[in-house]
Amino acid sequence: MTKKTVRIGMIGYQFMGKAHSHAYRDLPFYFDNPLEPEMKVISGRNEDAVKAAQQKFGWESYELDWRNVIERDDIDVIDIVTPNHTHAEIAIAAAESGKHIITEKPLALTVEEAERMLAAVQKNNVKHMISHNYRFVPAVQLAKKLIDEGKIGQIYHYRGHYLQDFIIDPDFPLVWRLKKEVSGSGALGDIGAHNLDLARYLVGEFDEVVATMETFIKERPLGEMTSGLSAKGDRSKMGEVTVDDAVSILARFDNGALGIIEATRFANGNKNKNKFEINGSKGAIRWDMENMNNLEVYYSDDEAGEQGFRLINVTEEIHPYTGNYWPAGHIIGYEHTFIHLMDEFFRGIAEDYQPSPNFEDGVINQKLLEAIEQSAKDRCWVKL
Incomplete structure (x- = not known):
């Protein structure tokens, strides 16, 4: 019986891109997940580097502009493994295009950005996760x-x-x-x-x-x-x-x-x-x-x-x-924590429940990071 696939578009391709790509490749080998990941496209600005990553990691194609990935009709999930200052713009655009989203941590640069990201995924009823992979050890x-x-x-x-x-x-x-x-x-x-x-x-x-x-x-x-x-x-x-x-x-x-x-x-x-x-x-x-x-x-x-x-x-x-x-x-090893995380993410999509940790956790964590920075600056206790 042929499994239903979930088609992935990844934005970014370095350290975490490698870790997530490995998880997509090995998930069907180890886990009987309702969905099988299809590695459609990887995106990055440096053509030589992203093309090399596409070939090594096993993606079908590559793009130089992340917007092209989000606009594609053959993509179900956007995976964000780019530096932190880009998370909000990419995630909000992906949510508005009806794509499910997984992103690296921290969720955003600021609490305001994180809250806008959460509002976008909730408004558009898409599944979302933040990659706190150590929960899955x-x-x-x-x-x-x-x-x-x-x-x-x-x-x-x-x-x-x-x-x-x-x-x-x-x-x-x-x-x-x-x-x-x-x-x-x-x-x-x-x-x-x-x-x-x-x-x-x-x-x-x-x-x-x-x-x-x-x-x-x-x-x-x-x-x-x-x-x-x-x-x-x-x-x-x-x-x-x-x-x-x-x-x-x-x-x-x-x-x-x-x-x-x-x-x-x-x-x-x-x-x-x-x-x-x-x-x-x-x-x-x-x-x-x-x-571990x-x-x-x-x-x-x-x-x-x-x-x-x-x-x-x-x-x-x-x-x-x-x-x-x-x-x-x-x-x-370390790489298997991402397989477990992806297994949970895809089960949430297939069975229509919101997996965790997700953008709600991301917002709470962002508030915690901000409170810690504020405390260090003001040299005092800060309430959450």
């Missing part, structure tokens, strides 16, 4: 299940940090991620947004925050991204860094829990340390993206003398998503 899904079942009791603490070191070299160039007019914020929106989303997903909504931010290197050589998180620059031409290099946050949640959250791209020796620990009245949970298949769980009602964190390798068939892959202990 099997170990994180298991953590959510244990919390929802009350296994660790009332939550008292959330401790999260997202540590990287890829821009610690002063010669790393002034790429778009370091320009406020393009990215909105630095470590806060780039990586901190992911850990903040995990906090919301696992613990609940934030009530108030107080934060401090710092930019350690004020000027950098001009340059551009090449692949992944690599870049090249020209030391003879310098420009001002206009975003944060690091942020530290204290928080209170609506349910009374306390939070400590840190994001920095200046943590030597840490490549992608997205980590959390959650302490409750009956136990605790720990997880680290650099060891393992979840550490502590139960306070274990026998005295036998208490301690137990290590669960979240790869058995009973665990979320993992039964679609390999036998227990045959671990999966």
